[in-house]
Amino acid sequence: MGNGLRWLVVAGVVALAVWGFIANPLHLGIDIQGGTRITYAVPSAAILELVDEDRRPDAVMDRVVEVIALRIDGLGLRQLTVQREGARHLVIGAPRMTEEEREEIKRRMVHLGRLEFLIGIGSLQGRPVMEVAVPRPGGDALEAFTFDEASAEARRLAAIADERDVDGGARPDRPWTLTHADDGRELPIVWHPYRAGQAPAGRGEGAWLYRDPEFFGAGQLGFSGKDIADVKAVHDPHGRRVVSYEVRPVRRADFEDYTRRYVRRPMAIVLNDELWSAPVIEQPLFDSVQIRGGGAGFDEAEQRWLVDCLDSGSLEVRPEFIGQEEVSPTVGAVPVQRSIAASIIGLALIAAFMIGWYRLGGGLALIGLACNLVLVAGALALFEATITLPGLAGILLTIGMAVDANILIFERIREELAKGKMLKAAVSAGYDRAFVTIVDANLTTLLAGAVLYGFGVGPIRGFGVTLMTGIACSLFSALFVTRTAFRTLISAGWLTTLRLGSLLRTTLRFRWMARPRLVAAMCIVVLVASVATFIGVGDAKYGLDFTGGLSTRLHFTEPLSLVEVTEALRDVRTDSGAPAFRDISPMGLQAHADASGTRFEEGVVRLQPDTDPESVEVSGIRPLIAGAFGDRLDEVRGLSHAGPSVVTDLKQRAVVSFVFCLLGLIAYIWLRFRRLSFGVAAAVATVHDVVVAASVVVAAHWLGIVHAPFDLAIIAGFLTILGYSLNDTIVLFDRIRENTGHIEGSFRDIVEKSINQTLSRTLLTSLTTFAVVAVMLILNRGQRSSIEGLAFTLLVGVTVGTLSSLFVAAPVLVRLERSQGR
Template sequence: MGNKLAGRIGFIVAVLVIFVYGIFGIPHGGFKQSITDRIHLGLDLQGGTRLVLQVHVAEAINSSTDRDVQTLNTALASTGATATKLDLLHPEVITINGVTPTQQSAVHDIITGNVYAAYSIANVSGNYTMTMTPSAITQLESRTLDQSIETIRERIDKLGVSEPHVEPYGVGDNQILVELPGVTDQDRVESIIQSTAKLEIHGVINAYGSEQEAMTALNNVIPADQELVKGSNGIGGPDEFFLLKRVAVVEGTDFRDAQASTDENGRPDITFNLTTEAGDRFYKFTDSIKGTGQMAIVLDNKVREVAGVQEPIHDQGRITGGFTQEQAQDLSLMLRTGSLPASISYLETRSVGPSLGAASIHQGVVAAIAGMLAVMVFMLIYYRGAGINADLALVLNLVILLGFMGFAGATLTLPGIAGVILTIGMGVDSNVLIFERVREELRLGKTAAAAIEDGFGHAWVTIVDTHITTIVSAGILFIFGTGPVKGFAVTLTFGLLANIFTAVFVSRTIFDYLLSKKGRGAALSI
């Protein structure tokens, strides 16, 4: 046996050892436990929860223009003009009224700066209308979806869910797919995900005992820069209706940290820290109302507490509201991970029981083993001695595929098992192409060595071509597919790459080794 052949055999053995380690790692707790530690099971095999969420991106547009109105009014204070949103059905439109002829130039300079580049400006009878452009709306919706995905993913990660799957769902539908393998407490997860944790602090204008009383006092018209919110003033207080300034002084994204704690009476509450910019803004607000005004703490569109301000508050505070310990922990988690930029709703909620997952694993494994055994027996009967070569390559192909998944930490799904089975079929197809070509060369009267040389040489191009086109198709499935479909694409791609190696390199090496042990001119069992 030449040095070149010995080197090839040594390389194959090294590859086998490496990928066996990829499957099992350092065995502990039995081989089954070692495999499941390296190759994770997807939702359909392990059981768990699948959610499809709708992000209401229009709310982000409303919040963005609300902040711009607040900024505009600060900048326009010296001109006497005011900015407002007159039509709540079109939150992307801001109207500027009260522009005197002498202030036209000053107002125009303010609203045409880079700060408001997202708006198109129109001048009607001396007043201005600012409308957010379609491209700016599209970008804001895209950012809102991306931020929602990151926030949800971070919240789930902090809950300790193993191998969660959070990604966009559908094209242009502003939907999110969430898959949580092994999750049992579905209600709590839904609560954590769905709550916007939209904690805001607003200035209080007035309070009313009922909604009817409030609407009577307001002549059935709520001013555009105000809102009516239901809630209570402290723990155990009766429900009231509070007329608040529409634009929040502080909101969820302004929180730098939040932790569950207890007050002086041992009741759960939350302490928080604001960012530097929000702290400065909060200080100016509390300094302006100290001793005279009130502020409302609003959580998920409900007033939790109303407080007076005796001294200006900077960047630290405390939230109370009759929380349980778990509620306080969940709320602090949501504030730490950031407020969702818009509310969400559930389009689909589906649970997969672990027993169904176990049955899927059993049936999938049985199908894979049965298919592989049938193929191996066929190869032995049809190709005789060369069938052993094909079977060895097939087993090594499966070892490399599973080793790839172990090293990559890939998630195995039921379609992924289908990908494994398809890989077995592709492996057999490659061997059939090679062996049939070798048979043709033998019929032409060539020696065994020459037939193998020419057979592998001619079949190589066809094998690479078929595998590359299939890998491209798998790549498209991975890019545009969701969880289970991606699992199929991953296992198929890994399997095809392994198959190119085993069908061409490994199978050829085995043939060369067998020929090196036979005499010159010996027949080939194929």
């Protein structure tokens, strides 16, 4: 491909990203720009109907929170929070959005998401039916007529008139029962309206459907949304938007039985009591099924809504809208300003390092990094992502890590120049030799992102999308954009020499494996101590996102800032002198004026008591809060228990996603390096990094060194550590693979040689990333914002990840290879 064509490709990709950003600008999170607080209530009677010996009211509400969280933010990118307050209230925290977007959230909230697969009643038309039991007030009335849709529709409308029943009788909970004249079989039928705007011409507003008692009768499971999985938005062979899903393995035999019985009959797909489609069953079905949206298929919004609704599961109760209010940014102006300053300083440090160390080559790399930033912003805009302060830090870190690919390339070019090659040949060889390493490292991390997206939920899934997006953009900018720039300058004769800085001697011969037993003993001690610390701290490590707490609405007599509110509550002490609250999270303040025109500040604050939130007496907390503000507080309104942002099932799925991520990592590296030992060693190093980093963060928070309670931002930090650790380890393993067979000596000698060869790159990448994260931490230290804990987590992770590739991954690999006689 010629240079001109390559620049056209670059221009086209960048133009597409810019168009995406302009057409769909990035949203700022509620922590930066403020947003909306939407409150719903679940009727007490509806909760009690679902309570039994094995299911408490809290479990019912937790399920409601889980379904709603998945439904309104399936990708985990919009940064919407759903929390329980009190016994039956739900609160959604949303960033600023249009009225249409708010209404879409409300629409998703009230749909139950109940899915059923019924059979079209057309198969009964013309058959003699002796009696129809029609439910009426005071008892069922028996009528005799031969069933056809016109007669049934007339009687349904009559039932509406008699009962004043807007549902028109023949509902799922009150079906009409037809008794067949020939054999006396009972045939329960129901009527469902078509989806709005989708009624076929001349067919009325709805259709009659059959509920086969052998599958939907008493004691039968039927077929519903619980029986499907792997819901996807796809296109059919004609290019129409449809939704596909798989029947769960445990129900496939029954579903095949059911559909075999009704071949060449329409199978009605009923969602939220509306008929969405009724494709004819051409053959028995047992695994894959599609939902079509009429002749033209679904539009994009309908398709996305249907996927989110089916993927999240059925909502057992319908919440009732209470109200909404606008709130100010939840972290205040100072953390936002400092985070922006940290981003600017971090980017300036990267630019200064690249130009100072690699001269012109560094300048070309900065062009690639700028392109990378534009591509990431455009891609996230197309995904309708919301940028929060932790998200901003994550993007900055992504740029810092993207520098690694350029460092790898420049180090390879420097090695080729040292062999006496001409510049053009050295640049070409440097890119070619670095290509395999960069692709291996990034594909491994890409696999981790795919697993997190596939098995994760909420913010875990959102992180997976962001991670995969960043990796794809980094690969393009490093391997295509900067190489195109080099080729152009060299071909034009504008670049004839290239000066590259060198951190270490190329002849370094440090013996990393000289004391393997001592290193192994130290790593085991550190790992055991880390696990003990993590467990020993107990629930004190968890923030409000995991434990829940108390929620209160404070009404102030004078304007206060979020910092003033937080500081006042932080000084509250119990009778023993201990802090009353471990974590304080203002949800934003809003200025109001009463009837007399007097202005005041009002806001919601979430508090994490020093003891179990469920055991706290609310009456004892109210005077503590009032005493913290004195005359500045007019009233404490609505103090109640608030549930966590992360319910139990989401925690379990997060753990499952991490486990599958490790298994996928082992399988990929085993396949790529042709040895299982490489995959196992990488997995051991990854687990080591996450466990040790988690324990350090927990200990630092417990000791009061930093404010870093375990919350969703910290989880994002640990997932970033996972990606960083993989990248560092794969770079080393790739050099070991390259050297195997080309260097004399034992496998241990090859590993030590490889470490020495890649050490310069390891230190340069780590120091660059460390500097960027350190700036974030220094500027946000003491602000008690989410960015403080995230920055500290990343700082620890970068340090641990760098050390583990040298002292964990490499020794474990040597030990495993030795056990196999290599």
